[in-house]
Amino acid sequence: MQRLIGFIVLLALISIACQSAAAPTPTVQPTALPAIEFHTFTPEPTLAVTATEKSPAARPTLAGEFYAWNDLATIDGGGVTIQIARLVLADKSAVEMSLPRMLNLDDRPVVAAIIFIVQNSSDKTASVYPDQATVVASGEQIDLSEFMIFGDFGDDIGGEIFPGVTKIGGMWFGFRRTPVAAIQNMLISIHAPIDESFSRIGGEYNFELDLSQRKTDPVPEKLKSLQ
Numbered sequence: 001m002q003r004l005i006g007f008i009v010l011l012a013l014i015s016i017a018c019q020s021a022a023a024p025t026p027t028v029q030p031t032a033l034p035a036i037e038f039h040t041f042t043p044e045p046t047l048a049v050t051a052t053e054k055s056p057a058a059r060p061t062l063a064g065e066f067y068a069w070n071d072l073a074t075i076d077g078g079g080v081t082i083q084i085a086r087l088v089l090a091d092k093s094a095v096e097m098s099l100p101r102m103l104n105l106d107d108r109p110v111v112a113a114i115i116f117i118v119q120n121s122s123d124k125t126a127s128v129y130p131d132q133a134t135v136v137a138s139g140e141q142i143d144l145s146e147f148m149i150f151g152d153f154g155d156d157i158g159g160e161i162f163p164g165v166t167k168i169g170g171m172w173f174g175f176r177r178t179p180v181a182a183i184q185n186m187l188i189s190i191h192a193p194i195d196e197s198f199s200r201i202g203g204e205y206n207f208e209l210d211l212s213q214r215k216t217d218p219v220p221e222k223l224k225s226l227q
């Protein structure tokens with residue numbers, strides 16, 4: 001009897017094992033992963049000041065008065081000549097895209113730029129400082145030395161200049177109280193050149209400029225290297 005019971009139990013276990021082996025393995029559906037969002041890195045804009053931003057080139061398309069004159073005057077001082085090669089006078093709103101970013105002109109609604117050509121045709125090393133000129137217009141006096149650090153562009157026009165050397169460079173500056181319409185004349189005064197013994201080798205440079213004839217002269221070829 002016990003053998004019969006054991007035989008029945010064995011048959012039952014074999015039946016269960018066979019059913020398990022024959023049953024198909026359930027398919028496991030993969031779980032969808034959340035989408036990954038990728039962000040493109042955009043570098044911060046640089047604050048580097050380019051030559052194009054610093055030089056008075058062609059007029060940007062902004063509102064405001066804008067005037068420009070070429071080859072206004074030349075004075076020789078003991079073999080060292082200084083030429084006012086270009087003068088720009090404008091409402092700041094008309095040239096803001098061209099102004100040096102580090103130059104603070106917040107309180108100066110009218111701006112100007114002078115490009116000097118300095119040439120030493122003598123046989124001596126001389127020193128002259130157009131970047132420290134005094135500008136007078138309509139009762140307002142401007143010392144360009146205030147703008148030497150961030151307002152200059154082109155060659156370093158202040159200091160020693162060796163025989164046979166030509167320098168081309170300029171300065172941006174601004175007027176606090178004088179509107180563009182009131183500036184009909186401009187005086188630019190520069191100290192006389194000196195030699196290596198600090199002796200004067202020429203007279204003062206006093207440029208009296210008539211700006212009553214309004215012009216918008218294009219940038220001449222000889223100055224395009226400043227852009």
